[in-house]
Each structure stands twice: as structure tokens, then as C-alpha cells.
Amino acid sequence: xxxxxxxxxxxxxxxxxxxxxxRDVAVLVxxxxxxxxxxxxxxxxxxxxxxxWSRQVLSDGxxxxxxxxxxxxxxxxxxxxxxxxxxxxxxLAEILSAAGSDVSATDVAVCSTGLIGERLNMEALLSGVHxxxxxxxxxxxxxxAAAEAIMTTDSHYKVASVxxxxxxxxxxxxxxxxxxxxxxxxxxxxTTDAVIAQADLDAxxxxxxxxxxxRADSDGCMSTNDTVLAMASGAHxxxxxxxxxxxxxxxxxxxxxxxxxxxxxxxxEGAAHTIEVRTVAxxxxxxxxxxxxxxxxxxxxxxxxxxxxxxxxxxxxAVGTTDVAFDPHRVDVAVNGVWICRGGGIGExxxxxxxxxxxxxxxxxxNAGDSEATILTNDxxxxxxxxxxxxxx
Amino acid sequence: xxxxxxxxxxxxxxxxxxxxxxRDVAVLVxxxxxxxxxxxxxxxxxxxxxxxWSRQVLSDGxxxxxxxxxxxxxxxxxxxxxxxxxxxxxxLAEILSAAGSDVSATDVAVCSTGLIGERLNMEALLSGVHxxxxxxxxxxxxxxAAAEAIMTTDSHYKVASVxxxxxxxxxxxxxxxxxxxxxxxxxxxxTTDAVIAQADLDAxxxxxxxxxxxRADSDGCMSTNDTVLAMASGAHxxxxxxxxxxxxxxxxxxxxxxxxxxxxxxxxEGAAHTIEVRTVAxxxxxxxxxxxxxxxxxxxxxxxxxxxxxxxxxxxxAVGTTDVAFDPHRVDVAVNGVWICRGGGIGExxxxxxxxxxxxxxxxxxNAGDSEATILTNDxxxxxxxxxxxxxx
Numbered sequence: 001x002x003x004x005x006x007x008x009x010x011x012x013x014x015x016x017x018x019x020x021x022x023r024d025v026a027v028l029v030x031x032x033x034x035x036x037x038x039x040x041x042x043x044x045x046x047x048x049x050x051x052x053w054s055r056q057v058l059s060d061g062x063x064x065x066x067x068x069x070x071x072x073x074x075x076x077x078x079x080x081x082x083x084x085x086x087x088x089x090x091x092l093a094e095i096l097s098a099a100g101s102d103v104s105a106t107d108v109a110v111c112s113t114g115l116i117g118e119r120l121n122m123e124a125l126l127s128g129v130h131x132x133x134x135x136x137x138x139x140x141x142x143x144x145a146a147a148e149a150i151m152t153t154d155s156h157y158k159v160a161s162v163x164x165x166x167x168x169x170x171x172x173x174x175x176x177x178x179x180x181x182x183x184x185x186x187x188x189x190x191t192t193d194a195v196i197a198q199a200d201l202d203a204x205x206x207x208x209x210x211x212x213x214x215r216a217d218s219d220g221c222m223s224t225n226d227t228v229l230a231m232a233s234g235a236h237x238x239x240x241x242x243x244x245x246x247x248x249x250x251x252x253x254x255x256x257x258x259x260x261x262x263x264x265x266x267x268x269e270g271a272a273h274t275i276e277v278r279t280v281a282x283x284x285x286x287x288x289x290x291x292x293x294x295x296x297x298x299x300x301x302x303x304x305x306x307x308x309x310x311x312x313x314x315x316x317x318a319v320g321t322t323d324v325a326f327d328p329h330r331v332d333v334a335v336n337g338v339w340i341c342r343g344g345g346i347g348e349x350x351x352x353x354x355x356x357x358x359x360x361x362x363x364x365x366x367n368a369g370d371s372e373a374t375i376l377t378n379d380x381x382x383x384x385x386x387x388x389x390x391x392x393x
Numbered sequence: 394x395x396x397x398x399x400x401x402x403x404x405x406x407x408x409x410x411x412x413x414x415x416r417d418v419a420v421l422v423x424x425x426x427x428x429x430x431x432x433x434x435x436x437x438x439x440x441x442x443x444x445x446w447s448r449q450v451l452s453d454g455x456x457x458x459x460x461x462x463x464x465x466x467x468x469x470x471x472x473x474x475x476x477x478x479x480x481x482x483x484x485l486a487e488i489l490s491a492a493g494s495d496v497s498a499t500d501v502a503v504c505s506t507g508l509i510g511e512r513l514n515m516e517a518l519l520s521g522v523h524x525x526x527x528x529x530x531x532x533x534x535x536x537x538a539a540a541e542a543i544m545t546t547d548s549h550y551k552v553a554s555v556x557x558x559x560x561x562x563x564x565x566x567x568x569x570x571x572x573x574x575x576x577x578x579x580x581x582x583x584t585t586d587a588v589i590a591q592a593d594l595d596a597x598x599x600x601x602x603x604x605x606x607x608r609a610d611s612d613g614c615m616s617t618n619d620t621v622l623a624m625a626s627g628a629h630x631x632x633x634x635x636x637x638x639x640x641x642x643x644x645x646x647x648x649x650x651x652x653x654x655x656x657x658x659x660x661x662e663g664a665a666h667t668i669e670v671r672t673v674a675x676x677x678x679x680x681x682x683x684x685x686x687x688x689x690x691x692x693x694x695x696x697x698x699x700x701x702x703x704x705x706x707x708x709x710x711a712v713g714t715t716d717v718a719f720d721p722h723r724v725d726v727a728v729n730g731v732w733i734c735r736g737g738g739i740g741e742x743x744x745x746x747x748x749x750x751x752x753x754x755x756x757x758x759x760n761a762g763d764s765e766a767t768i769l770t771n772d773x774x775x776x777x778x779x780x781x782x783x784x785x786x
Contacts, residue, residue, distance in 0.1 A: 045712070341469070
């Protein structure tokens with residue numbers, strides 16, 4: 001179940017011709033009693049026009065609807081690109097208002113993904129918005145069509161949901177390359193029918209993103225368009241005015257974000273292995289993340305895993321580039337359960353490591369504290385080089 | 394001309410059997426009136442045994458000789474690995490002393506390169522040291538043999554030299570993968586027959602390395618064994634006790650380091666393009682370096698260049714991940730002379746860019762200051778993935 005798993009949302013995805021084939025424009029509308037919204041955006045200085053626009057939309061904590069398109073990032077397109085985004089939001093607001101919903105363009109977020117540095121085909125996009133608005137539905141099919149419309153080099157759509165007693169959390173995401181570190185080239189929308197204060201929604205979203213999307217690091221490349229948008233309709237049939245239990249809600253949002261994150265990494269461009277780099281016994285959680293990320297970003301480590309070579313020297317050399325405080329002589333490393341490095345030196349026989357499965361688990365024990373963190377990444381393969389050299393994306 | 398271009402040095406390179414074929418043990422001896430030496434080492438926490446040893450050797454600013462081997466990095470090999478390095482230095486000191494030179498092991502540096510996490514074959518290494526000591530010569534052939542003996546995945550040996558009026562600077566280097574950022578998986582030795590105070594030699598070497606080897610960033614991976622060693626014999630026939638002109642000397646050392654750096658990048662693992670990423674009009678030199686390095690480390694940029702795609706969106710998205718202060722709307726980018734990005738947006742037609750030559754010049758104008766810096770890198774290719782996945786190095 002997708003973004004329409006939560007009550008109070010309608011969605012649609014249509015084929016507007018922005019990309020060579022398939023759906024490319026999605027619309028999601030919150031028709032519930034509350035319009036609370038929160039978002040996390042890329043920190044890239046070259047934030048795309050839709051990011052600049054949506055930051056303004058979200059500044060008052062409200063979003064009534066969001067338009068998402070693939071087939072063009074609308075990034076580095078100057079003031080004209082920003083006008084395009086603005087016009088897109090205006091158009092949906094007009095259509096929804098004409099249908100009796102009284103929506104302001106300044107409450108319509110926009111997300112775009114695709115090639116940087118090219119203007120969008122506005123005729124195609126606006127006609128797609130029209131068509132999508134006509135097809136809006138609470139059905140699961142609408143959520144799936146929306147999830148399909150945001151795909152770029154993704155091989156399949158990504159949706160997730162969690163049902164709790166008094167609320168539901170749904171979600172969709174896209175992302176395949178340029179996956180890091182403030183999120184990935186990714187768009188994600190989280191919906192909920194929970195009754196939740198905007199400040200709580202904002203806090204829960206930021207914390208969930210911190211430990212999920214922000215710990216996916218496919219290729220170390222940060223995008224200009226990353227957006228995770230959360231919208232709360234308050235439309236659950238058993239909603240209570242007092243709202244939901246915050247702990248339960250945070251768990252559910254985090255679970256949906258985790259689920260989507262794993263789907264993104266499992267479908268990362270050209271990947272043959274999904275790799276969990278877990279660092280434990282670190283001085284702090286930030287240190288553990290730093291160590292795991294350094295390994296996740298090592299091209300030499302990532303090519304070794306592609307070649308099914310448990311080359312722990314490349315793991316240690318990456319760990320050693322960080323400024324984290326640890327004793328090199330007390331570091332142990334296991335790959336898929338075999339402790340091939342003990343005390344910063346030679347451990348068990350590396351030929352005992354089996355790397356034939358898709359999932360690879362790297363465990364780095366720093367013996368320097370009580371904190372841990374895991375970064376999800378993937379190997380560096382011929383297919384990654386092929387996809388990113390043969391096509392302009 | 395190589396390390397023997399400078400007067401007062403003898404060198405040799407022999408085949409000891411540490412690697413499957415070819416020379417793998419080199420010895421270089423300073424027989425001049427001065428033994429001043431300086432070095433720059435990796436900052437990796439998992440510094441290899443030869444790095445730990447050579448740091449001690451260099452702590453008094455003197456080195457009489459250096460042994461270098463390929464076929465094994467002697468990194469992450471524990472106290473036993475350190476003993477191996479110590480024994481290697483002892484052996485050469487004994488041999489040289491027996492021949493009448495009175496050399497202490499604590500004045501013999503050691504450099505190793507190859508696979509991390511395996512002990513060296515000491516029998517082969519020590520017999521190689523014997524053989525090399527017997528073959529020491531001031532001839533150019535000795536310098537070339539030494540340069541060959543330090544090769545790993547290098548496709549050819551790297552030597553360079555500069556002759557000035559009252560001194561000569563020679564050099565050799567190896568390095569092919571794990572090339573960054575504090576130097577690269579590289580070993581380099583710079584020799585000079587200049588009369589130069591140790592403090593001056595040290596200062597000149599550090600500054601030269603900062604703007605040469607440290608600005609080569611092939612794959613973002615920092616090694617455990619990086620060493621640049623400079624040795625001064627004071628043996629130039631026209632040497633004057635007052636020493637050389639420091640400015641001239643610095644220029645010569647920098648030129649040799651630049652020459653070797655370019656050779657390393659030109660021969661980087663699997664590279665099809667050598668890429669100069671030059672950032673100008675930056676607030677500071679450090680900022681310019683940060684921006685250039687961010688681009689040089691972008692796998693998406695590097696695969697695009699491999700595919701001969703002047704994808705400036707991937708350049709800007711990498712620039713935008715830095716914390717350098719600039720106005721995104723004032724950034725221009727040229728690739729091979731064509732300004733395909735103007736004012737952070739669309740510039741000249743990207744189809745005008747010709748990427749068929751080996752050399753690619755990226756120029757990023759931040760319009761935010763007066764400083765500049767260039768990082769040398771290369772593209773990310775199928776051959777890189779192949780070399781680093783099919784072989785354990």
C-alpha cells in the first residue's frame with residue numbers, strides 16, 4: 001500500500017510525455033480536515049527550482065497538495081525555471097479550486113527529478129497536471145500510478161505503509177543514482193491520517209530521515225532535488241482530537257522511511273550487492289556514522305565487493321582516513337560473520353567469507369565506546385559505469 | 394633521468410620474488426657529504442609498519458639510505474610486521490657498514506607497497522636487499538631499475554629530474570590506484586645534490602607536496618603506505634658551502650613533484666581521460682581546492698567524462714555540496730573551453746564540447762574571490778572496476 005493507504009488522500013499518475021515512455025506526472029491531494037505538512041530538503045547550494053518553491057510552501061507548515069514529475073529536474077534553470085514551477089502550482093490550485101476545494105498555489109508543493117540544466121516541456125507538464133487532477137482517486141491504484149510517475153532509472157516503483165490502531169502511514173519514493181548523503185537523488189512523500197500537531201510532524205520527520213534516508217549512501221553524490229515531504233490529513237475514522245501516541249507515530253514513520261530506504265538501495269544503479277556497513281563501539285553515534293560512511297564511499301572497497309573479494313585492507317584504509325578517535329590495534333572487522341581482521345591485523349582466513357548472496361554485512365568494532373550506526377550502500381559495478389556513462393541523467 | 398641524476402646517489406632494483414614477475418626490491422644510498430632528509434607520510438590511522446619505522450628514522454632529519462619494495466604493503470601486520478621492517482633496515486645497514494660506510498639501521502628508511510594485511514616473504518626480501526646492495530650504481534640504469542622495482546599496477550616506471558646551475562633534483566614515483574587525498578597510494582623519492590639545510594629541505598618538500606601530490610585525487614581512496622622522501626647529498630661538483638638559492642631550489646623540487654604527479658594520474662588505474670579540475674575566483678585557495686576536489690570525487694561526473702558527456706549538472710551538483718561561500722547564480726563552468734554553464738544555468742550548447750582527447754580541462758569560475766587551485770583526477774571506467782574487482786591489490 002502506498003500514499004493512499006492513509007485516509008484523506010487522493011492520488012494519480014499519468015503519462016504526459018516528459019520522458020520517452022511511461023508515467024511522468026503525479027498529483028497527490030490532502031482532502032482531510034488537517035493540512036499539516038513538513039519536509040526535509042537537499043542542502044545542495046544549487047537547489048532546484050521546485051526545492052526553492054516548496055521551501056516557501058512549507059514555511060507555514062501547510063501543504064494541500066503536491067505535484068511531482070520525472071523527465072526533468074528543473075535544476076540550474078534560472079528564474080525561468082522558477083517561474084515554471086510557480087506556474088505548475090498555480091495551475092493545480094486553479095483546477096482544485098474550480099472543483100470546489102479552495103486551494104492556494106502557495107499551499108501546493110512541487111517536486112521534480114531528471115536531467116539537470118534543461119527547461120521542462122511546460123505544455124506537456126500542465127496538460128499532465130490536468131489529466132492527473134481528473135484521475136485523482138483514493139484507490140490503491142492511484143497511489144501506485146503516482147509512485148510509477150516519479151521513477152527515473154528505478155527498475156520498479158517503491159511504496160510502503162504501516163497501519164496502527166488510530167492512524168496509518170503510507171509512502172512512496174524514487175531514487176536510483178546520485179544517492180547520498182543528505183538523502184540521495186530522491187523524492188519521497190509520506191502520508192498519514194493521524195491527528196498530529198505540525199511541530200510534532202516536523203520533529204518526527206526530521207528524526208526519521210536522519211536515521212533512514214540520510215544513512216543511504218549509494219555513490220556519495222548529493223542531488224539538487226532531494227525532497228522528503230510528509231503530509232497529515234487527520235482523516236482516520238477513529239482519529240481522536242487529542243492526537244496519536246507520539247512514540248507509536250515516530251516508530252511508524254521511521255518504519256516506512258526505513259522500508260523505502262532499503263528499497264532504494266536494493267534498486268541502486270547497477271548494484272549487484274546491497275551492503276550494510278555497521279560500526280559499533282564508537283565514541284559517539286556521529287563517529288560511528290563517519291566511519292561507516294567512509295567505508296561506504298570507498299570505490300576500492302565497493303569494487304572489491306563486486307568482485308566478491310573480502311579485502312579488509314581496503315576497509316581499514318578507509319576507516320583510517322577519518323578523524324575518529326580509536327586505537328588502530330583494537331579494531332576488529334567481520335564480513336558476513338567472519339572476523340577476518342582482529343586487532344587491526346590479520347584475523348580469520350578470508351577465504352571463509354561467502355559473498356555470493358546479494359546482502360553483504362560489514363561489522364566494524366572500534367572498541368572505543370558504546371555508540372553505533374549503519375550506512376546502507378551498494379557495490380561499484382560495470383553496470384553503474386555503463387548506466388552513468390552511456391546515458392545523460 | 395631518475396634518482397641518480399643527482400650526484401652522490403647510487404641505486405639498484407632487483408627481482409626478489411615478492412611479486413609474480415619483475416623487479417620488486419630497490420635500494421638507494423646517499424654517499425654524499427650531507428645526509429639531510431625530509432619526508433611526508435600518510436595521515437591514515439592504519440599507517441603501515443614501514444611508515445611507522447621511517448617516521449622514526451626521519452625524526453632527526455637524517456637518512457643515509459632507503460629500501461623500497463613492491464609485492465606487499467606490510468600494513469595491518471601487527472608487531473611482527475614492524476619487526477620485519479626493522480630487520481630489513483638492519484640488514485642493509487650491516488651490508489653497507491661491512492663495505493665501509495658505517496651506516497646505522499636507524500638511518501635507513503623503508504617503503505613498501507602492495508596488498509594490505511599480509512606478511513612479507515622475508516627470505517626473498519632480505520636476499521633482494523643483498524643483491525641490490527651489490528648492484529648499486531650511479532648510472533642512470535640503476536635509477537631506472539629502482540623505479541621499476543616499486544611498480545605495482547603501474548603500466549610503466551615514473552622518473553623525473555631538473556638540472557640547475559649548482560644543483561640537480563631527481564625523482565621517482567609509483568602509484569596507480571588508491572590515489573588520494575593525502576598523496577595517493579604512492580611512494581616517491583626525491584634526490585638532490587644541493588647543499589641545503591635540513592629545515593629548508595623539509596619546508597620545501599612539504600610545500601611542494603601540498604601543491605602537487607596532494608592535489609592528485611584519482612579515486613578518493615587514501616593509502617596506509619604513502620611516503621614522499623627527499624634526500625640531499627650536497628655532492629654537486631659546483632656546490633658552494635653557502636648553499637643554493639632557496640627560490641630556485643623550491644621551483645626545481647616542485648617541478649619534479651609536478652612532473653611525477655602528472656605521470657601518476659596519466660597512468661591511474663583504468664583511466665581513459667586525465668582531468669584537470671581548476672577552480673578560480675574562489676574566496677581562498679583552500680576553498681578552491683575544496684570545490685575542485687568535490688568535483689574530482691564525484692563518481693557521476695567521472696563516469697560522464699568516460700562517456701564523453703559534458704554533463705555540467707553533475708559538476709554543479711558536486712560544487713553545491715561544499716560549504717564554500719559563493720552565489721550559485723554567478724557560477725560559470727567551462728569544459729575544454731566551452732562555457733556550457735553561465736550564471737549557474739544553461740550556457741553554450743553542450744554539443745560544442747569535444748571530449749575525444751585524453752586531457753579534459755574543467756574550469757569553474759565561482760566569481761567569489763581571487764584564489765584558485767587545480768585538482769588532477771581521471772575518469773571512472775570499466776577498466777577501473779575490472780582492475781579493482783578482479784584482482785586483490
